[in-house]
Amino acid sequence: MYKLATEKLPELLQCWSQGATVYVPQKVGEVTLFRPFKGQGDLALGEGNTLEPPKDLFFPRTEKLYDYWASGKEARLEPVELHPDRAVLVGVRSCDARSFLLLDQVFLTRGYVDEFYKKRRENTAVVALACTQAAPTCFCTSFGIDPGRAEGVDVQMWPVPGGYLLEALTPRGEEMLKQASGLLAPAEGEKIPAPAQPSLQVELEGLVEKLQKMFDHPYWGELSRKCLGCAICTYLCPTCHCFDIDCETIETSGYRFRCWDTCLFAHYTLMAGGRNPRPTRKERLRNRLLHKLQYFVERYGQFACVGCGRCLELCPVNVDITKVIRDVKEVSL
Amino acid sequence: MSLQDKMRERARELLESGAVNMVIGWEKGTFWYLSPPAFITTPEEADRLVWDEFCLNNLSKYLLDYRNTDDKIALFVKGCDSRNVVRLLQDNQFPRERLYLLGIKCPGLKDSRAASLLGEEKRAELPLAPKCVGCTHPEPVIYDELLEAGVSGDLGSPEKRFEDVEKIEAMSYDERYAFWVNAYARCIRCYACRNVCPACDCRECIFDRTQTGWCGKQMGLTQNMFFAITRALHVAGRCTECGECERVCPQRLPIMTLNRKIIKELNALFGPYEAGVSLEAKPPVVEYRPDDPDFEERR
Ligand code: SF4
């Protein structure tokens, strides 16, 4: 374990910037976002989680799949080069680190490997930052996540008075600490700070079994009356991963791309011919919640919620997933 | 009797007598600074209703969900909300006969985001909600009965309405361009600003017709800017300045500045006009007048 003095943080980021782009939470306007470190900028490593989850590093909002060209009877496809750049993601909280493992399930397992995702994931080192204080909306511990120690990351950082403690957890992480050895001092007698203790908690026992019997329950209709059908709770959720594929053609050439989509939008399930199997917000909101709390568990054995609290904090009408979980346990079938 | 008690009592009576079959108001949410919409359909549930300084949601938007039903609805409206009801009535989006309006003399509401950061101990010192800062009509302009909030809070000052617009107008063209590009580069096109807006009453929005080629689904600055400008122009003359779009934007983009710039221009071109203040006055971009200053000029 090593210690980094607070004032050396920019130098550390500079050091990791050699041959890679470092993404780190920064104040942008009134919000905090992962942004490329450019030597300056308003670093925001002390203040809870970022507005946007870091998932777009691996699963960009829009990603080109291939270029095409067609004229008369001739046509040509040109594959795009898979994202070759190296990146270092610094300041990832335990909840978001878990979300990467869930996204891995979706994009890398069950017989299909998404090469675009895989390449970005492989090329990105993840440095986690432990939470010592939770926001009122945090409930990660309910999903067995330790806010003080992230899973599947290369380096773990802890905030301590005067700086940070760092520990490498993978060979890549060790390499990174070696690269920065001039800035680090052995952490002797330093104690790892106690992890945050989120006060918000949910009880998950029996939830899936109950939900399996609730598809047609009037609860969803009641719940969705206030929902606006926007994309805040899906686009800003670290585990939501739906996309659409479309193309942009100008005259004889164009490109095919994929971009984020959301089950809360009406056109997500709109069929050619105009039929929509999820015609109202009731079916759409139900889908979002069942996907997180039932379908994902049935397929991958884990909940697709990491308790980051973003949807709870940002939903304009306070659709609260923790309340939904409590309600579901109570409604009569 | 407190306003909240009065609200509950009236909701109960209206449901019991069968005058309405649904009351839309606010209830207490997850945290002390959240008072989200509540849909009350039985007299027993009336006690869920609350009134406090966080009853920010403009409930008039929900009328659109019931425009093709037979439901009789009682709706609580603050000043700004009532103007949206006028707009919806003017656009024939909801029949007046199926609507019972419980007006609330609004004392000015508080900023729930600031509340979440400051904590409950500072409840008495919270700043006015940004959407209330330039308020011109705290009292409802249309109602069937009027309820008093009892306490008078610190109301907005109408002369502050165009302050942000003037700041941008003072910039050079390049600075203005950079300002808007910077802002809307962050837009995630979650469409919360559109979905919460009671002036957005199209049956099908241009941004939901993704196959037309007007605005692709890609997330990019071009599409974001096209969305920003189109949304603002589509509510021109219909925006009542309830401020909901800006309040719900997760990226905190200055959407009201765009709306108010258009209002300012409309006032200059067609004479002073405030949307939804009177059932009779037609919105400037809907009405044709041969003595219209713009028409004169072009002739
Ligand atoms: S639950 Fe909230 S954030 Fe999600 S679509 Fe509905 S209104 Fe938007």
Ligand code: SF4
């Ligand atoms: S469902 Fe909500 S709390 Fe759970 S991971 Fe997604 S945004 Fe976070």
Ligand code: SF4
């Ligand atoms: S949910 Fe847990 S890990 Fe995520 S920010 Fe909150 S305390 Fe930290």
Ligand code: SF4
């Ligand atoms: S609410 Fe904000 S982020 Fe969402 S579409 Fe509107 S401007 Fe963009």
